[in-house]
Amino acid sequence: MIPTTWFLILGAILFSIGVCGVLTRRNGITIFMSIELMVNAVNLTFLAYARQFNQLHGLIFVFFIMAIAAAEAAVGLAIFISLFHHRETIDVDEANLMHW
Amino acid sequence: MTLTPLVEPGWMNAILPEIILCLGGMLLILWDAFAPKAKGALAPLALIVLIVGAWSERLVIGGTFFGGTYEISGITHLFDITFFLAAMLATLFARDYLDREGNEGGEFYALLLWGTVGMMLMAKGLDLLIIILGLETLSICIFVLVGYARRLPISNEASLKYFLMGAFATGFVLYGTALFYGATQSTNITVMARYFATADGSNPLLTVAFVLIMAGFGFKLALAPFHPWAPDVYQGAPTPVAGWLSVAPKAATLIVLVRLFTAMTPLLSKVPWMHLVAVLSVLSMIVGNVVAIVQRDLKRMLAYSGIAHVGYMTIALLTMRDDNIAAVAVYTIVYALMNIGAFGVISLLVKNQNDPQTLDDIAGLGFRRPYFGLALAICMFSLSGLPPTAGFIAKFYIFKSAILYGHTTIALIGILASITSVYYYLRVVYYLYMKEPAEGMVVETIGDVFSVGALAISMIFILVIGIYPTPLFNVAGAAARALLQQ
Numbered sequence: 001m002i003p004t005t006w007f008l009i010l011g012a013i014l015f016s017i018g019v020c021g022v023l024t025r026r027n028g029i030t031i032f033m034s035i036e037l038m039v040n041a042v043n044l045t046f047l048a049y050a051r052q053f054n055q056l057h058g059l060i061f062v063f064f065i066m067a068i069a070a071a072e073a074a075v076g077l078a079i080f081i082s083l084f085h086h087r088e089t090i091d092v093d094e095a096n097l098m099h100w
Numbered sequence: 101m102t103l104t105p106l107v108e109p110g111w112m113n114a115i116l117p118e119i120i121l122c123l124g125g126m127l128l129i130l131w132d133a134f135a136p137k138a139k140g141a142l143a144p145l146a147l148i149v150l151i152v153g154a155w156s157e158r159l160v161i162g163g164t165f166f167g168g169t170y171e172i173s174g175i176t177h178l179f180d181i182t183f184f185l186a187a188m189l190a191t192l193f194a195r196d197y198l199d200r201e202g203n204e205g206g207e208f209y210a211l212l213l214w215g216t217v218g219m220m221l222m223a224k225g226l227d228l229l230i231i232i233l234g235l236e237t238l239s240i241c242i243f244v245l246v247g248y249a250r251r252l253p254i255s256n257e258a259s260l261k262y263f264l265m266g267a268f269a270t271g272f273v274l275y276g277t278a279l280f281y282g283a284t285q286s287t288n289i290t291v292m293a294r295y296f297a298t299a300d301g302s303n304p305l306l307t308v309a310f311v312l313i314m315a316g317f318g319f320k321l322a323l324a325p326f327h328p329w330a331p332d333v334y335q336g337a338p339t340p341v342a343g344w345l346s347v348a349p350k351a352a353t354l355i356v357l358v359r360l361f362t363a364m365t366p367l368l369s370k371v372p373w374m375h376l377v378a379v380l381s382v383l384s385m386i387v388g389n390v391v392a393i394v395q396r397d398l399k400r401m402l403a404y405s406g407i408a409h410v411g412y413m414t415i416a417l418l419t420m421r422d423d424n425i426a427a428v429a430v431y432t433i434v435y436a437l438m439n440i441g442a443f444g445v446i447s448l449l450v451k452n453q454n455d456p457q458t459l460d461d462i463a464g465l466g467f468r469r470p471y472f473g474l475a476l477a478i479c480m481f482s483l484s485g486l487p488p489t490a491g492f493i494a495k496f497y498i499f500k501s502a503i504l505y506g507h508t509t510i511a512l513i514g515i516l517a518s519i520t521s522v523y524y525y526l527r528v529v530y531y532l533y534m535k536e537p538a539e540g541m542v543v544e545t546i547g548d549v550f551s552v553g554a555l556a557i558s559m560i561f562i563l564v565i566g567i568y569p570t571p572l573f574n575v576a577g578a579a580a581r582a583l584l585q586q
Contacts, residue, residue, distance in 0.1 A: 008282070015275055022268055031264055038271035045278040053285050061229055061287065065274060068236045072267055075243050079259050086253045092264070095257045097454075098332045 007048030014041035028080050028090035032073070039069045114165040114172055117153045117180065121217045124149030125210035132206025139204045143195035143550065146209035147188060150216075154184040168290060169227035174579030178429050179223040179355050183348055186436045187216045190344035192554035193444040196547060197340050200450065201249060208248055212344070215241035219352035228277045228287040231356055235273070235320070238349055239266045246337040246345070254454050258336025265319060265329040273316030279309035290586075293363035301371035310373050313360070314380070320353045321410050322403075323380045324387040331395075331403040335456065342399060343443025346406045351432035354413060358428065362420045362584065374418050378510055381418075384411030385517040392524050397456040398446050401524060402439065405483060408521060409435055412514055416498050419505040425580035427497040430572055434482070434494040434565060441558030442479040445472050448551055450544040459531045461543040466532035469545050473532045475555040482562045484525035485518055490565035497573070 014037055021034025043062045050058025080090050087094055112119075128146060132139070157180055164171045190212060198204040214237060221234030243266065247259025281287050283305045284295040299306070315326065322330040334342040361368070368374055388408030395401035413431050416424040449457050466473030482491035495518060502511040537543075547555075565572055 011278075015271075018271065022264075028260065028264070032267070035264075035267045035271055038268075039274060042271070042274040042278050045275070046281065049278070049282045049285075055285070057287065058281060061277075061281070064229060064233060068232070068270075071236065071240055072270075075240050076263050076267065079243065079247055079256070079263050082247065082250050083256050083260055086256055092260070095260055097254050097257050098335050 004048050004052040007044060011041045011045040011048065014038075014044065026091050026093050028083070028092050031092065032076055032080075036069060036073070039065060108165055110161065110163075111165050113160060114163075114170065116156045116160055118217050118220055120153045120156055121149065121213045121220075124153070125213040128206040128210045128213070130206075140199075142204060142206055142209055143191055146191050146213065149213060150184055150188050150191065154181070157181070157184075164226060168288060169230050170224055171226045172224055173582055174575070175355070175358075175425070175429065175583045176220075176224045178576060178579050179351060179432070180220055182351050182429075182433050182436055183216050183219045183223075185433065186344055186348040186351075186440060187212055189436070189440040189444065189554050189558065190340050192550045192557075193343065193440070193447050194338070194340040195550045197338065197447045200546065201338070203249060203251075208245070211241040211245050215245070216348070219348055222352040223355045225356075226289050226359075228280070228289070232270075232273065232277065234352070235356075236270065238352065239270065239320075242266070242345060242349065245341045246333055248338050248341065252336075252454055254336040255338065256336075258333045261329050261336075262333045269316045269319030269326075271316075272312045272319070276309045276312030276316060279305050279312065283309065289359055289363050296364050296367040299367050301367055306367075307371065307373070311376065314376060317353050317357060318380060321350050321414075322384075322407050323410055323414065324383040324407060327384070327387065327407045330407060331400040334403040334406075335397060335399045339399065339443055339447035339457075342402075343440040343447070346402065346443065347432070347436045347439050350406075350410055350413075351436070354417070354428055354432060357417055358420070358425055358583075361417055362425075365420050368420075377414060378418060378507070381411045381414035382510060382513055384408060384414065385514055386411075389517045389520045389524075392521065395524070396458045396460075398459065398462070398528070399443070399457060401528075402442060402446075405521065405525070406439065408517060409439075409483075412495060412498050412518070415502045415507065415510055415514055418502070418507050418510070420584070421501070421505060422577060422580040422584055423497070423501045424505070425583060426573060426576035427494070427501050429576045429579065430565075430569070431494040431498060433572070434490040434562070437558045437561050437565075438479045438482040438489075438491055441475060441555060441562070442483065444551060444554055444558070445476040445479070445545075448472060448545045448547045450546055459528065460538060462528070463531050463535040463537040464533075465545065468537075468542070471552065472545055472547060472555070475559055477529045477532055478559050478562055480525040480528045482566070484522045486522070488563070488566045490562045490569070493566055493569045 018034045018038030022031050025031050043065055046058045046062050084090055160172055162172050218234045218237030222231050225231035243263045246262050247255055249255040283303055284292045318326040384407050388404045392401050392404035413428055416428045446457050449461055482489035485491045485495040499511045
C-alpha cells in the first residue's frame with residue numbers, strides 16, 4: 001500500500017501550484033482553474049487521511065467540497081460572462097475602475 | 101432490523117428560523133415571477149419573513165442536534181439577532197435604493213435571506229463541515245448581491261474581485277480544515293477540543309493548519325494584510341449591500357473564531373499562535389485608520405474604518421474569557437447599527453452609482469435635510485467612539501477586558517488608533533454642518549418611509565445602548581459563560 005505521506009506531499013505540491021497560478025496568472029478563467037486545483041488538492045488530502053484513519057467522515061467531506069466547488073463555478077462563470085459583456089476581455093488587470 | 105433515526109426528535113424545531121428564511125426566499129422569487137407588476141410588495145414581504153423568523157427564535161430550544169454537529173445556545177441566539185437586525189436594516193434601505201435604480205427584484209431579497217441562513221449555520225455549526233457549508237452559502241449569495249447592478253461596470257468589477265478573492269480564501273480555509281482533520285482525526289469541534297486538551301503543540305501540521313485557517317478567515321474579516329478587496333468591493337457594490345456586507349459576514353466569522361479558539365484554549369498557552377492574531381489586529385488598526393484619513397470617497401472611507409473596527413474586535417479574541425466574548429457579541433450588534441446606518445444615509449444620495457460618493461456630496465446636508473444629517477452625524481459619533489453613543493460603550497469594554505487580561509500594549513495601540521480615527525469621522529460631521537455645497541453641485545437625497553424608519557431604529561438603539569447598556573451586557577455575559585462552561 002502506498003504510504004499516506006506520499007499523497008499528502010502530492011496534495012501540498014498541487015495546492016502550491018494552485019496558489020502560484022492565482023498569484024501570477026492574469027486571465028480570469030485560468031485563475032479560477034488554479035483555485036479549482038487548490039480545492040482538488042484539499043480533496044486529495046482529505047481522502048488520504050480518511051483512508052489512513054479508515055473513517056467515512058473525510059470521504060463525506062469530499063463530496064460536500066465537490067458540491068461547493070460546483071456551485072462556486074456556476075456563479076463565477078456567470079460573473080465572467082457579465083464582465084465579458086462590458087469589456088470584451090476577462091483579463092483581471094483590465095478590471096481597474098477603482099483605485100485606492 | 102430496526103433503523104436508528106439519523107436525527108434527534110425536535111430537529112425541525114432546531115432549524116425553524118432557517119427553514120422560515122429559506123422558504124421565504126423562495127416565496128419572494130416566485131412572487132416576482134408571478135406578480136411582476138407588484139414589485140413594491142417585495143420589501144414588505146421580505147421584512148415580514150425576517151420578523152417571523154426572528155420571532156420563531158423564541159420557539160427554538162437550546163441543545164445540540166444532528167449528531168453533535170449543530171449547537172443552539174444563548175450566544176447563537178445573540179448572534180442570530182445581529183444577523184436578523186443587519187438583514188432588516190439592509191432590506192429597509194434597499195427598497196428605496198433599488199426602486200430608484202430601477203432594478204427591484206425578488207432575487208435581491210431572497211439572496212439576502214439565504215445569506216442570513218448561511219451565517220446562522222456558521223454561528224451554530226459545531227462541526228467544521230457545517231461551518232464551511234454556511235460560509236459558502238453566505239459567500240455565493242454575496243458574490244451575486246455585490247454584482248446585482250449587472251449593467252454597471254463598477255458593480256461587475258467589484259463582484260469579480262470579491263469572487264476571486266473569496267474563492268481563493270475558501271481554498272485556504274479548506275486546506276486548513278483538511279490538515280486539522282489529519283492531526284485530530286475529526287472535524288467536530290467538540291472532538292477536536294478533546295485532542296487539543298492533551299496536545300503539546302509539537303505537531304507542525306497544527307501550526308500550518310492554524311495559519312491557513314487564519315489567512316482564510318482573515319480574508320473574510322478583511323483583516324490587514326488580507327484587506328485590499330474590501331474598499332473596491334464596498335465602492336462597487338449597491339450601497340445597502342455594502343452596509344450589510346461590512347457587518348454581517350464579519351460577525352459570523354468572529355463567532356466561528358470564538359468557537360475555535362475556545363476549543364483550542366488549553367493548547368494556546370503552549371504555542372505562540374496568538375501572537376499571529378495580535379499582529380493581524382495591530383496591523384488592521386493602523387492600516388485601517390491611517391488610510392481612511394486620505395479617503396474622500398465615503399464608501400471607501402467606511403471600508404477602511406471597517407478594517408480598523410475588525411482590528412478592535414480581534415483584540416478581544418486574544419483571550420477566551422466570558423467578558424471578552426460578551427464584548428465581541430455586543431460590539432457586533434452595535435457595529436451593525438452604526439455602520440449600516442451610515443451606509444444607509446449614503447445610499448440615499450441620488451447619484452450615478454458609477455461615480456464616487458464623496459465628502460463634497462454631503463456638504464451642507466445637515467441643513468438641507470436635517471433628519472438624514474443628524475442620523476449620519478450620530479452614526480459617525482458612534483463609530484468614532486464618543487460618549488454617550490453605543491460605540492463608546494462597545495469600544496470601552498473591548499479595551500477594558502484587553503487590559504484586564506494583560507494585553508496592555510495592544511489596548512494602548514487600539515486606543516491611540518481610535519483617537520486618530522476621530523479626525524476622519526468628525527470631518528464628515530464638519531462637511532455636514534459647516535460646509536456649503538459648491539455652486540450648482542447640490543446632490544439630492546430622497547428617502548421614503550422605509551429608510552426613515554431604518555434610520556430611526558439605528559439612532560434610537562445607538563443612543564439607548566450608549567446610555568443604558570446594562571441589560572445587553574447581562575444577556576451577552578450570561579451567553580458567554582454558558583459557551584465557556586461546555
